[in-house]
Amino acid sequence: MSEGYEILTLDEVETASHRGSTLIPVRHVLGFRPAGVNAWIADTGGQLIPPHEEDSGNEELYAVVRGRATFTVAEEDADAPAGTLVFVPPEVSRTAVAAEDGTIVIAVGGTVGEAFNPGGWDSFVVADGHRQAGRLDEARAIMAQLIADKPDYWATHYNAGCFESLAGDADAAFEHLRRAKELDAEGASAEYFRGDTDLDNVRDDPRFQELLG
Amino acid sequence: MNLAHIDELDAIEMPDGFVWRPVRRRFGIRAFGTNAYTPGASGRVVEEHTEGQLGHEELYLVLRGRVRFTVDGNEHELGPGQLVFVRDPSLRRGAVALTDDAAVLAVGGKPGEAHEISAWEYVFLSTPHLQEGRYDEARQLLQEGLAAKPGSAPVLYNLACVEALVGAGDKALELLNESVAADERFREYAQKDEDLVSIRDDPRFPGAPA
Numbered sequence: 001m002s003e004g005y006e007i008l009t010l011d012e013v014e015t016a017s018h019r020g021s022t023l024i025p026v027r028h029v030l031g032f033r034p035a036g037v038n039a040w041i042a043d044t045g046g047q048l049i050p051p052h053e054e055d056s057g058n059e060e061l062y063a064v065v066r067g068r069a070t071f072t073v074a075e076e077d078a079d080a081p082a083g084t085l086v087f088v089p090p091e092v093s094r095t096a097v098a099a100e101d102g103t104i105v106i107a108v109g110g111t112v113g114e115a116f117n118p119g120g121w122d123s124f125v126v127a128d129g130h131r132q133a134g135r136l137d138e139a140r141a142i143m144a145q146l147i148a149d150k151p152d153y154w155a156t157h158y159n160a161g162c163f164e165s166l167a168g169d170a171d172a173a174f175e176h177l178r179r180a181k182e183l184d185a186e187g188a189s190a191e192y193f194r195g196d197t198d199l200d201n202v203r204d205d206p207r208f209q210e211l212l213g
Numbered sequence: 214m215n216l217a218h219i220d221e222l223d224a225i226e227m228p229d230g231f232v233w234r235p236v237r238r239r240f241g242i243r244a245f246g247t248n249a250y251t252p253g254a255s256g257r258v259v260e261e262h263t264e265g266q267l268g269h270e271e272l273y274l275v276l277r278g279r280v281r282f283t284v285d286g287n288e289h290e291l292g293p294g295q296l297v298f299v300r301d302p303s304l305r306r307g308a309v310a311l312t313d314d315a316a317v318l319a320v321g322g323k324p325g326e327a328h329e330i331s332a333w334e335y336v337f338l339s340t341p342h343l344q345e346g347r348y349d350e351a352r353q354l355l356q357e358g359l360a361a362k363p364g365s366a367p368v369l370y371n372l373a374c375v376e377a378l379v380g381a382g383d384k385a386l387e388l389l390n391e392s393v394a395a396d397e398r399f400r401e402y403a404q405k406d407e408d409l410v411s412i413r414d415d416p417r418f419p420g421a422p423a
Contacts, residue, residue: 004301005284030298030330034270034322035245059244061236063318065276065294071214080214082293083277083316085249086216087240104294106274108320110244115325 006030008067010104019050028123036109039065042098048105051095054088059204060109062086062096067103071096104116120146123158124159131167139163154183162198173199174207177207181211215240219249219276219316225341230255233337236318237330246321246330249276252310258317262309264299267331271321273297273308278315283310332358332365339371343408348379366396376407385409386417393419 006211015022021171024039026032040048048069062071062085069080072092079084080096088094098107110116123142130139143160148155161177166172177199180189193199193212202208222234234249236242246269252258258280264271273282274296282289282297285304289297290311299306308317322328335358342351353376358368369392374384389409392399400419403409410419 002285002301002304004304005297005299005306006297007289007291008296010296026296030272032270032298033324034328035320037272037320051288057244059242061240061247062241063274063276065274071216073214074412076214078216080216081218083219085215085219085222085236085240085318087242088215107316108245108247110328112243112321113327114244115327116245116322168295211393 010041010106013039014126014129015041016125017132018125021047021050023122023125025126027118027157028126033116034069034110034130036118036122039106040096041102041104043103044098046098047095048098048103049094049096051093053093054090054109055111056090057081057111057113058090058109059112060088060094060107062088062094063096063106063108065104067098068104069096069105070099080205117158118188120150120156120159121193124163127163128166131163136167139167152183154180154189156172157183157188158192162196163206165199165201168201170202170205170207172206173202174211177202219251219318222249224251226253226339227260227340228336228344229257231257231260234316235334235338238334238338243328245408246319246331250317250319252313252315256309257307258310258315259306259308259319261305263305264302264321268302268323269321270302270324271299271306271319272298273299273306274318274320274353276316276318277311278312280308280315280317281311282310283307330361332362332367334358334363336367336371339375343371343375343378346378348375351375362396364391366392366399369395370399370402374406377409377412380411382412382415386415390417390419397422 003090010024014023022041042048059206062082064080064082071078071080071086074092127139127142128144157176158180163175225233230253232251232253236247236249252257275291275293279292284306294413339351339354369388373385373388401422404421
């Protein structure tokens with residue numbers, strides 16, 4: 001095999017937990033750049049797609065790769081056996097639950113009229129999976145790469161702060177959180193600082209109040 | 214809910230013997246390129262091609278059945294839930310079905326750029342109409358393509374074929390020369406294309422490549 005291509009078996013990719021679902025982090029593993037691509041796996045009754053809406057302009061296509069899923073889009077349910085494609089426009093609620101063991105759904109997403117710009121949430125989920133498994137070096141390597149890729153993006157520093165909070169390194173957490181605050185010119189981080197349980201380990205630290213003030 | 218099973222998508226058999234299942238067009242997706250493919254008469258399921266011209270990264274996911282991919286001369290037999298990521302656009306890739314029920318979903322685009330609908334979509338859409346003599350339908354789809362992709366060489370070339378086949382020689386020659394001016398490769402294609410027989414002896418016909 002040359003370096004110009006790769007074969008991937010979804011069942012062989014290490015999964016990571018994310019908001020009650022099990023992520024197969026396809027984009028993170030492959031480094032695919034034109035669109036967001038990730039898969040989800042669950043047994044009967046298990047959540048595949050975490051309930052959410054996409055921002056304005058973000059289109060998503062879901063394909064049932066194996067098994068059977070029940071999709072709920074804008075409160076409408078649909079049975080989706082393997083081979084079914086579901087398109088969900090922006091700002092519409094969607095979720096999916098497995099109707100058979102081992103069901104896999106792949107999701108492809110992007111923003112109309114914009115180059116795909118990975119926010120890195122999936123890499124963060126992978127890093128956090130390493131943290132939970134006690135592989136802090138692997139986890140920190142991913143976070144360092146995310147920051148190197150986007151040094152001026154507040155959300156990456158914010159996620160690094162969350163990561164260090166969860167990992168128990170308050171000093172490192174505040175370093176990243178301060179940088180996130182500096183870079184967040186529009187104040188979009190404020191609601192995350194207020195309600196994110198990832199920061200509970202550092203919330204009682206006096207430095208946290210300083211940061212909010 | 215906007216959903217469709219892969220077997221419910223349009224099935225457009227292409228000259229290479231694979232069946233194109235337009236996904237992007239079916240759902241009106243604009244953010245990224247995506248299509249599905251199933252085997253046709255020849256058993257081919259993914260056209261042998263490179264993405265060198267478009268510079269696309271492509272991901273091919275086997276949704277059903279078994280498929281033999283050939284990428285950069287290497288063969289890989291894959292089943293459901295396995296995928297090929299072709300990072301290098303210049304690599305030649307293609308696939309044949311090993312089972313009749315094979316289906317492949319492809320996702321692609323040019324890294325760092327907003328997705329643009331590829332001209333080949335309009336050419337693929339018009340192909341069955343062209344082959345079966347439904348020239349008005351073929352022309353309509355290609356003109357839609359030209360409106361979306363002004364100056365597109367493959368769209369101009371196929372429009373030239375339509376006009377040559379209906380006997381509109383002057384129009385065909387004008388379109389053909391425009392396509393060659395946009396992309397020299399069409400000069401070579403024109404020399405042997407049977408669709409252009411009616412205009413090949415005209416002095417305005419583009420000469421063979423030097």
